[in-house]
Amino acid sequence: MHLKYESTLREPLVDGVKDYHQVTEDIISPIEGKPGKLWYVGFFISLALLGFGAFSVFWQIYFGVGVWNLNKTIGWGWDITNFVWWVGIGHAGTLISAILLLFRQGWRTGVNRAAEAMTIFAVMCAGQFPIIHMGRVWMAFFILPYPNTRGPVWVNFNSPLLWDVFAISTYFTVSLLFWYSGLLPDFATIRDRAKTKLRKLLYGVAAFGWTGSTKHWQRHEALSLVLAGLSTPLVLSVHTIVSFDFATSVIPGWHTTIFPPYFVAGAIFSGFAMVQTLLIITRKILHLEEYITLGHMEAMNKVIVLTGSVVGCAYLTELFMAWYGANPYEFDTFFKYRAAGPLGWSYWIMMTCNVITPQVFWFRKMRRNVMVTFVMSIIVNIGMWFERFVIICTSLYRDYLPSSWSYYRPSWPEVGFYMGTFGLFFTCFFLFAKYFPVIAVAEIKSILKTSGQNYKEKMEVYEEESAEKFAHDVAHAH
């Protein structure tokens, strides 16, 4: 049996004295009950936002891209900013479920399900921006390589924009499969507990006929591990490819080799911030404080302070290279038009939110403070949005031709579209929180004995004795 010895210094991942049945009860009973008032309020606000977004998109498609405040100088504005931001949000989910699974990080089990759901919804939001940006969205299928009737005109496989198509769609598909294959056992648990016929039917269909057979678990574990192995480079590749959209161009401020690692770190940074925002609300509303503990939040805050510092380091490297590279255009972009200039305010918001404020997480007290974490998670998300805005707009608004220099502020359909994706994201997340197990029940059960509170209590007997004695006793328990 796989019972490993853990240090007594390590805090339990599941608080409270639980047995397997209690875990099921705690996580699945919110699905079986009626949602609370807060849920309805949140859900209808999200639906309203979604409706406003749909109207903005309709407006834009009906009248054309001209209703956006893009111009010849600034061809990419809020749309691509939001696209990159949403894709970045998604990265934490895959990181938690894949990379931390490979690294055998037990704390991922409490948060992976919600984080993966977040990934899927975020990628759904992201994908809309480049598609709507095309203008004639009914021609969107042109980006797919298929033998068409207008002669064999193929897509350009050399183009980073096409790489994006493949990267984002692969990312979405693989994340969805990973998420759903993990949900099967939990759907089966809900099905077998169901009191009403409708619930039994729906979750019976969703569970694909899962029984919990040992052979199935064996294959399931193999599947999860290989999917994690496949998703790990995928996480890194997706935002790398998104950064190629910029890095392969000749625009000063975009054409840098630091972009791939810098974008990936930024994505994980903003993704973890969004996971924090969502989980702090979820654990409060669904009373899951015992499963999503302060320890979990602290672990994620450590990732935030690490990736935030990597991002800060990348900003400074860019500034250094702009000076050291002795390219006058590059120098002007960074020192005259980003740090100063009409859009300079956005640069300083970015610097404050991403580099300065996250440093509070060097202090343990701050990492374990729910309010501080919540406020920080929102600040980081704002900061990372501004990072993409700074990269895109402050590189474009002062181009090589001073006569075309301009300023940029979004029009209402641009803002409305962005709000609409928030509506979509939170509508999906509210439905997820109501109808899906927000915590991977089976995975929590598998770590319960090694890292639950009751286990720690049992271990107190051994406190005066050696760790070897304890490990020996556990190994020969049967």
Add this chain to the structure above:
Amino acid sequence: MAVKNFVVGLFDDEAVLFPAVKKVRTAGYKLHDVYTPFPVHGLDHAMGLRETSLHTAGFIYGITGTTTALSFMSWVFNVDWPLNIGGKPHFPLPAFIPITFELTVLFAAVGMVMTFCYLCQLMPGVKKHIFHPRQTDDKFVMVIELTEKTNAEEVKNFLAAAGAKDINEQKAEAGWWFGRYDKEDEFYTRQIQTANA
């Protein structure tokens, strides 16, 4: 569709289940399956199950994706429509890498999940016999198939000695089917009657 007789033993703890599984194998009973609410590591070895080859399948799907991407892009740019795009070469291998990588991952992931579902006979709407409603919650269920040679009472006593809590006998459809879970299901009852006849 075969309906078989089973003796079902319920265990509360995986620590009791493990030695019981080993004893069943030494006693020579036909172990149908063990159902657990979460993956119990090492149980597959204790049951003597073969290591899964799902990884190999994944590898094969992966290299299929790699070859598909590389050969398709080369065919398009060199054979089907050799177009000069900004003076770039027709076979720009570095530019092909991102899409090749993505298709490798896509083929491997989709192929593996489909293979997993096929091997485990999982599909939307598939029904299987649930030996105990709490086998996906907190109980560990060991199911021993009765053959002509085995005596039901003997197996029951054996399970009780091994630490099983609730022991009962069930006639069940061992395979999988489409339909409802209810015991009153016409298909289900009909099968049992023919088995008794």
